Amino acid sequence: MRVVVASEPARAGEVNEDFFAAVPAGAVLLDGAGTRGAEAICRHGVAWYTYRLGGEIVARLGLDDVALTTLLAEAIAAVADAHRATCDLTDPSSPSSTVAIYRTGGDYLVLGDSVLVLDLPPGPVVVHDRREVDFRVPYQAAYEAAPHGTAEWEEARRVYIAALRANRNQPGGFWLAKDDPRAAAEAIIGTAPVEDLNGVALLSNGASRYVDRFATADWPETLATLSTHGPRDIIRRVRASEQAAGVEPDDATAAYLTDESWPPRPNPA
Template identity: 55%
Template sequence: MRVAMATAAKRAGRRNEDFTGAVPGAAVLVDGAGIPGSESTCRHGVAWYAGHLGGSLLGLLALAPDRGLTALLAEAVTHVTDLHRDTCDVADPISPSATVAVLRIADGLAEYLVLGDCVLVLGRAGAEPLVVRDLREVVISGSYEPALRAAGEGSDEYRRVLGELRSHRNGPGGFWVAKDDPRAADEAVTGSCPVAALTAAALLSNGASRVEDRFRLAAWPAVLAGLESDGPGALIERVRQAEALHSVAPDDATVAYCTDLAGS
């Protein structure tokens, strides 16, 4: 498997809180998430969390190819949590967390895992791409948007509604992210398909998936075609141009584009 990667921080001078990497036969993308004020709960920060979680996952994928992706993510969450459990309030609701996408090619299968709002797209010969998403956070957050807009950012009511939204994180009936509880891995969207049916795969952070799901610049087949012809960096540049055109605050954006899957 060959992997081409590109990543860009939301703006110059800002630390990138995404992570992507690959080992033979596997690719990982981690999109770090933080809440303003989290510095008081964790001295390391979101980028540290995302990088260590991604690095731990890559190491486990390389050393334990026979273990399930869910088990590997759970172990990685435990490992990173243990690294700062004694210095930081890892259980605080605003401590660093992350969303995750993993692709592994083994024994003729493409195995995948998505937790949170990362996106994994599998190109298929003669068929529409298989788009793997975990939409729970999008759905739940969307239900709170009218109340947040009506309250006005910074108001007491805004903070109350935002707190209610955050209470759905990593709980029954809510949405799930990698944080301090390894049981979140059990909530990931997982599956597999024969690698022979696939032409390519793309892992995208939600800052990069805006090319399709927010700005509608291209449908997923065209996104894959563009990655093949122009590479991941060009996709991120298109997103940046759309953000500027529509006055949308930029986000960290990361893409890992995987080809020659059967050669893994």
């Protein structure tokens, strides 16, 4: 399997809370989440959580006879057990993460708002768990509309955070990898037709905003850019769009996987 990947923190010098790894058995991308002050809840922090969870997933990827949901549940349980004695895992703001997995042979899993794109003819298949994105819409709109730093802004922010806390890993809300292995059962799963596959893209939401927030390109154009110019070009364009729109930058990771056994991708017109 050939892998091209690029990853950048939101700002130079900051910790990148995304995680990506590829091994012969497949690839894993995580995007960590946590509110400010989360270190008081979990002394390890968000980056530790994503790196530890990513390692637990990678260690299990070669178990072809284990379903990806079972694999993820076991990994979540292992990480929870590793810091349950020192951290308040029941707090809704303790570290959590999105998950995107592609396993060689075609199995895939997505939990949370990272994106997995199957480069298939006649067009890409986008696997995206939109529950958190859709849930955020009214709260984020009020938060972003309020003048920054005002009492109105502070109240909108408080309501926004409280709603996320109350609905994270709850029926009717949205689901992430956190401390409860049962969240894995909420993931989107499927199997790609490997005989038709040109490639697989995995993007954290800091990179997928190239398409789903800024509409800089559509998914066919994005796959063509990934396969010809590489993921760093996607992140460069995302940073330019963030600056132009006055949007806070985010950790951004993009990867494109190909395999000699997959059909070659046709050159873009």
